[in-house]
Amino acid sequence: MKRFLCCLLCGCMTLGLLSGCGNNKDEGTKETGDKKGTGKQETQGDAETVVIWHDGDEGIMDTIAHCVNEELKDENIQVTFEKKSGLTDQLQLYGNDEANGPDMYFYAHDSLGMLAEMGILAPITDLISESDEADMLPMTLKAGTYKDTQYMLPVYFETLLFMYNKDLWEGEVPSTTDELLAYMEQHTDTNAGTYAVVNQHSTAYNVAPIINGFGGYIINDSAEPGLDKQETKDAIAYNKKFAALQADGDYNTVTTLFNDGKAEAIVGGPWLVTGIKDAGINLGIKSLSEFTLPNGEKLAPYSGVQGVGVMKYAAENKKEAITSVLKAMASEQVGIDLAVNANCAPANQKAYEDAQVSSDEMISAMKTTADTAQPMPNIPQMSVMWGPAESLLAAVNKSGDDVEKAAEQYQKEAESAIADMQ
Numbered sequence: 001m002k003r004f005l006c007c008l009l010c011g012c013m014t015l016g017l018l019s020g021c022g023n024n025k026d027e028g029t030k031e032t033g034d035k036k037g038t039g040k041q042e043t044q045g046d047a048e049t050v051v052i053w054h055d056g057d058e059g060i061m062d063t064i065a066h067c068v069n070e071e072l073k074d075e076n077i078q079v080t081f082e083k084k085s086g087l088t089d090q091l092q093l094y095g096n097d098e099a100n101g102p103d104m105y106f107y108a109h110d111s112l113g114m115l116a117e118m119g120i121l122a123p124i125t126d127l128i129s130e131s132d133e134a135d136m137l138p139m140t141l142k143a144g145t146y147k148d149t150q151y152m153l154p155v156y157f158e159t160l161l162f163m164y165n166k167d168l169w170e171g172e173v174p175s176t177t178d179e180l181l182a183y184m185e186q187h188t189d190t191n192a193g194t195y196a197v198v199n200q201h202s203t204a205y206n207v208a209p210i211i212n213g214f215g216g217y218i219i220n221d222s223a224e225p226g227l228d229k230q231e232t233k234d235a236i237a238y239n240k241k242f243a244a245l246q247a248d249g250d251y252n253t254v255t256t257l258f259n260d261g262k263a264e265a266i267v268g269g270p271w272l273v274t275g276i277k278d279a280g281i282n283l284g285i286k287s288l289s290e291f292t293l294p295n296g297e298k299l300a301p302y303s304g305v306q307g308v309g310v311m312k313y314a315a316e317n318k319k320e321a322i323t324s325v326l327k328a329m330a331s332e333q334v335g336i337d338l339a340v341n342a343n344c345a346p347a348n349q350k351a352y353e354d355a356q357v358s359s360d361e362m363i364s365a366m367k368t369t370a371d372t373a374q375p376m377p378n379i380p381q382m383s384v385m386w387g388p389a390e391s392l393l394a395a396v397n398k399s400g401d402d403v404e405k406a407a408e409q410y411q412k413e414a415e416s417a418i419a420d421m422q
Contacts, residue, residue: 047078048321052308053102055087060342061106064155064329067337071328077321081106088114095120095311103314103322109143109305112152112378121151122315127323128153132330137367140347143305143375153326154307154347156338159373160209161365162291163272164265165258166282173265173284176292177210177238177299184245187264193247198254199267201243202397204389205302205376206267211235212300212374213293218389223381223418227392228411233403236396238294243397270343270362285361287368303373305347339363345370384417 054061061081068079082102084090088111094101095118115121124144133141136154144152164173170187174180180197187196200206204218211218216232219225226232247253247263258266259279266272267288276283288299308329310322328334335346339357345366351357352367376382392410395401 047076048318050077050079050104050314050318050321050325051102052079052081052104052106053084053087053090054081054106055084056106056306057342058083060338060344063337063341064106064334067331067334068325068328071331071333072324075321075324077324079325091115091120092118096313098313098317101311101313103318104308104310104325106155106306106308109152109154109307110376110378110382112144112309113146113382114380115309116146116149116151117380120312122310122312124150124153124310124326127310127315127319128326128330132327135332135348135350136330137347137349137370139303139370139373139375140305140307143303143378144307146378152305152307152309153330154305155329155334156344156346157303157305157366157370158269158271158345159303159366159369160206160267160269160288160301161362161369162265162286162288163258163268163276164284164286165261165263166284168261168264169284173286175290176294178294180291181241181245184242188245190245193257193262195247195257195263196245197242197265197267198246198257198263199242199249200251200254201239201246201249202390202393203249203251204386204393207236207239207393208374209267209288209299209301210239210293212302213297213372214238214295215297219377219379219382219385219414221377221379223379225385225388225411225414225418227389227414228407233407236393236407237403239393240397240403249397270345270366273343273362285365287365289369289372298372300372300374301369302376303370305375307347381418381421384421385414388414388417 065079065081072079087105087107091105095115140154140157141150144150144154162173174183184196188194208218211232214231214235216229216235217226243249247257254263254266255272255275257263259275259281288301291299293299308326314322330348332348332350335348335351336354336357338344339346339351339360343360343363345363346352352364357363388410392406395406396403
């Protein structure tokens, strides 16, 4: 589900390429197949082709390709994106296959550890310098780093936001979570099925802002689960107060309640915007980083970062072309085009200086949230942590289990699951 959220990030609002680096694709390309069906593209002429595999939104990839190709036209380099279902499986098969694999791939950062451990990726720092990434948000650079080596160039990101109905919310949105809880107590009628705030209160991704803000963690960089850490338990106990004033907590329920006007606010992400606008909601947005917890810290949601990695053989055999592509993809203009055309939050900070970007309430809120947001762990062990973490949350919030005992139980399950990966 977490990868699903990352991949859906900006696809909902791509309206076409209205502005930016270029408006027309190079007409001199043709598809060439091979027995394994990779369908690499070749240019008619002398242009050097760089093939990037992805499984994201075609409109977003077109936005990037148009801008990058316009930037590189004088260097006679052509970038082509090819969509692959089950991208990580495809990379496992062809990641070291120079003839049938891609030169680069574009994907969410949480798979980075798995791909890096396969030995198919080249460090980005072998191709570009720190100055080429000087304008990137620090959080996005961290997302692309695994075991102190950067393997991914960040391009855009997503994170959770506080989204509210301006026609229903009374007064200003509070600045502390305690004040928010008090507002919920006054404006929630569970018997009538109306709520102040709804959230997926037993989904680990949605509770992470509190867990991280309390100083707890689901898993740390050393692959140690933290479900039984005191800070994590304190966060889960605090979250239970909010869960008691919310609906069941599954995605469809909370989304429907908000879109039907039965909830004044929802904790969600950019993937909700299309449905909210179709429902005619007068949408307001506040960054979760603007809410202060009882310990004085800010809410710290997870962030999903989308970016590009380089296959090792491509870095060795197409170094100059790959370097040029990376530099072009890191540009301010790519960030502007993604924000304006696809409603994506750029990794490049300078893009937010553009008037069209800075005036977008949601994108500006995500930029603010980047100050406290933590990249989802990109270590392979994270894949087995969602189950125990969400079982713990459901036990506490839905079954009324004791936090201490439940945390001990699911910590052991997490440790066992990680051990089984060895």
